[in-house]
Amino acid sequence: xxxxxxxxxxxxxxxxxxxxxxxxxxxxxxxxxxxxxxxxxxxxxxxxxxxxxxxxxxxxxxxxxxxxxxxxxxxxxxxxxxxxxxxxxxxxxxxxxxxxxxxxxxxxxxxxxxxxxxxxxxxxxxxxxxxxxxxxxxxxxxxxxxxxxxxxxxxxxxxxxxxxxxxxxxxxxxxxxxxxxxxxxxxxxxxxxxxxxxxxxxxxxxxxxxxxxxxxxxxxxxxxxxxxxxxxxxxxxxxxxxxxxxxxxxxxxxxxxxxxxxxxxxxxxxxxxxxxxxxxxxxxxxxxxxxxxxxxxxxxxxxxxxxxxxxxxxxxxxxxxxxxxxxxxxxxxxxxxxxxxxxxxxxxxxxxxxxxxxxxxxxxxxxxxxxxxxxxxxxxxxxxxxxxxxxxxxxxxxxxxxxxxxx
Amino acid sequence: xxxxxxxxxxxxxxxxxxxxxxxxxxxxxxxxxxxxxxxxxxxxxxxxxxxxxxxxxxxxxxxxxxxxxxxxxxxxxxxxxxxxxxxxxxxxxxxxxxxxxxxxxxxxxxxxxxxxxxxxxxxxxxxxxxxxxxxxxxxxxxxxxxxxxx
Ligand SMILES: Cc1ncc(COP(=O)(O)O)c(C=O)c1O
Numbered sequence: 001x002x003x004x005x006x007x008x009x010x011x012x013x014x015x016x017x018x019x020x021x022x023x024x025x026x027x028x029x030x031x032x033x034x035x036x037x038x039x040x041x042x043x044x045x046x047x048x049x050x051x052x053x054x055x056x057x058x059x060x061x062x063x064x065x066x067x068x069x070x071x072x073x074x075x076x077x078x079x080x081x082x083x084x085x086x087x088x089x090x091x092x093x094x095x096x097x098x099x100x101x102x103x104x105x106x107x108x109x110x111x112x113x114x115x116x117x118x119x120x121x122x123x124x125x126x127x128x129x130x131x132x133x134x135x136x137x138x139x140x141x142x143x144x145x146x147x148x149x150x151x152x153x154x155x156x157x158x159x160x161x162x163x164x165x166x167x168x169x170x171x172x173x174x175x176x177x178x179x180x181x182x183x184x185x186x187x188x189x190x191x192x193x194x195x196x197x198x199x200x201x202x203x204x205x206x207x208x209x210x211x212x213x214x215x216x217x218x219x220x221x222x223x224x225x226x227x228x229x230x231x232x233x234x235x236x237x238x239x240x241x242x243x244x245x246x247x248x249x250x251x252x253x254x255x256x257x258x259x260x261x262x263x264x265x266x267x268x269x270x271x272x273x274x275x276x277x278x279x280x281x282x283x284x285x286x287x288x289x290x291x292x293x294x295x296x297x298x299x300x301x302x303x304x305x306x307x308x309x310x311x312x313x314x315x316x317x318x319x320x321x322x323x324x325x326x327x328x329x330x331x332x333x334x335x336x337x338x339x340x341x342x343x344x345x346x347x348x349x350x351x352x353x354x355x356x357x358x359x360x361x362x363x364x365x366x367x368x369x370x371x372x373x374x375x376x377x378x379x380x381x382x383x384x385x386x387x388x389x390x391x392x393x394x395x396x397x398x399x400x401x402x403x404x405x406x407x
Numbered sequence: 408x409x410x411x412x413x414x415x416x417x418x419x420x421x422x423x424x425x426x427x428x429x430x431x432x433x434x435x436x437x438x439x440x441x442x443x444x445x446x447x448x449x450x451x452x453x454x455x456x457x458x459x460x461x462x463x464x465x466x467x468x469x470x471x472x473x474x475x476x477x478x479x480x481x482x483x484x485x486x487x488x489x490x491x492x493x494x495x496x497x498x499x500x501x502x503x504x505x506x507x508x509x510x511x512x513x514x515x516x517x518x519x520x521x522x523x524x525x526x527x528x529x530x531x532x533x534x535x536x537x538x539x540x541x542x543x544x545x546x547x548x549x550x551x552x553x554x555x556x557x
Contacts, residue, residue: 376455
């Protein structure tokens with residue numbers, strides 16, 4: 001089935017606006033996605049029709065809110081083929097990663113062990129493990145994926161003492177897709193106790209993903225990058241792990257019984273969800289999941305790969321621009337970071353913004369990686385299902401103007 | 408410059424004034440000093456703008472100065488304008504100048520007299536319409552202020 005992109009675009013009110021007198025061309029989807037009207041409406045609907053707290057009232061509003069909120073959890077579970085009680089709501093991917101670090105990492109990793117991550121991790125999956133390494137004394141090892149993911153690089157540093165491999169599924173800078181399935185097979189051959197965490201912030205929104213098939217232990221992502229609202233994210237964890245993990249936040253909802261002497265934790269997933277949650281956020285995330293599934297994850301992925309290949313081909317015609325992660329044979333998602341030989345990303349970003357084109361500039365929360373390219377900032381375009389080939393063309397016309405302006 | 412699609416975007420041209428682009432392409436006083444009395448590297452980690460400032464000072468008067476670095480057109484041209492403007496000024500005069508540059512960038516009213524005293528630096532005024540870029544424009548000035556106040 002092919003998707004009618006024009007009709008998809010009509011679902012997004014913001015895509016109709018203009019910026020600096022030009023029609024908005026939104027190419028900053030890796031930072032956050034735009035939201036379809038039904039997602040936005042579902043937030044208003046919750047607050048106008050059944051606003052109330054969840055899991056604690058016998059009144060109608062509370063029951064309606066609880067049902068909608070839990071139904072959204074069910075939808076998210078289905079999206080990644082996980083059991084419902086293994087889906088924990090958090091604030092964002094960052095909090096999901098921190099939850100694993102604090103609840104599992106601090107209590108299960110010892111000084112003689114090691115953690116493996118890539119050199120391209122987002123700060124949320126880098127600083128977090130750096131801290132765990134400092135606190136537990138374990139070693140933090142890096143796989144260099146600047147030229148693509150090489151299984152042999154993982155093989156070389158993986159050993160019996162590897163407690164965790166925490167790896168991005170799609171790099172938010174390089175766009176490379178890491179071969180999670182093969183990585184899991186290799187790890188399982190080496191050490192059945194090594195846990196595998198996947199940072200899926202850039203993959204779950206764009207491609208089909210099945211945690212059961214992949215056989216991974218933890219998966220983290222944010223709703224705001226998948227057409228949902230900000231302030232809500234997801235951690236998936238394997239049940240036997242979650243059951244044995246201690247919560248790291250305490251309060252209401254996460255307990256089943258409290259006395260002055262102690263407390264008993266609630267069942268999964270509530271054990272990890274202390275306090276009144278982001279109810280509107282959860283409900284509207286469920287609506288976003290429905291919306292994505294209605295288009296079809298396969299269709300979304302295919303369209304974005306097509307746009308990316310088209311854009312990479314065009315980039316190759318600009319000799320002063322370099323794409324970071326220029327292994328063009330590597331599987332990649334809809335993220336392209338680039339630098340110009342002499343023009344700073346800021347100046348590029350400003351010129352593009354004047355033409356209504358939104359791109360990201362800066363270190364992309366991956367400072368050491370961007371620095372390894374001899375620069376402290378890069379520009380980045382990133383696509384979603386509502387982007388068109390025409391928008392890619394407009395982007396490249398604007399890129400020409402940038403050179404005309406500064407050179 | 409063939410600016411077909413960009414023609415008519417006046418505030419863009421105000422920010423990237425011809426003086427600014429000239430300083431960006433040909434920065435002044437880049438050459439490192441042989442034996443600087445004071446030096447400081449300043450940077451803005453968020454966008455990666457960097458400037459190294461060196462100066463010689465005699466009886467409270469800046470006798471020589473060098474500014475070099477890497478970064479966007481605004482940070483680098485502003486650094487170059489700075490390099491051109493403060494030689495032979497006293498510390499007090501420089502601090503006063505920095506106060507006025509800041510006022511201009513914030514869009515505060517400044518007298519004709521002050522405006523005249525800014526000379527080419529006035530070319531930076533267009534940046535005030537681009538709030539996220541004001542930091543770039545002030546990078547060198549803030550660094551210089553720290554350097555001579557310490
Ligand atoms: C690969 C990757 N991981 C993690 C994150 C963190 O997401 P959030 O800021 O929503 O927690 C991002 C967001 O930019 C990302 O791109």
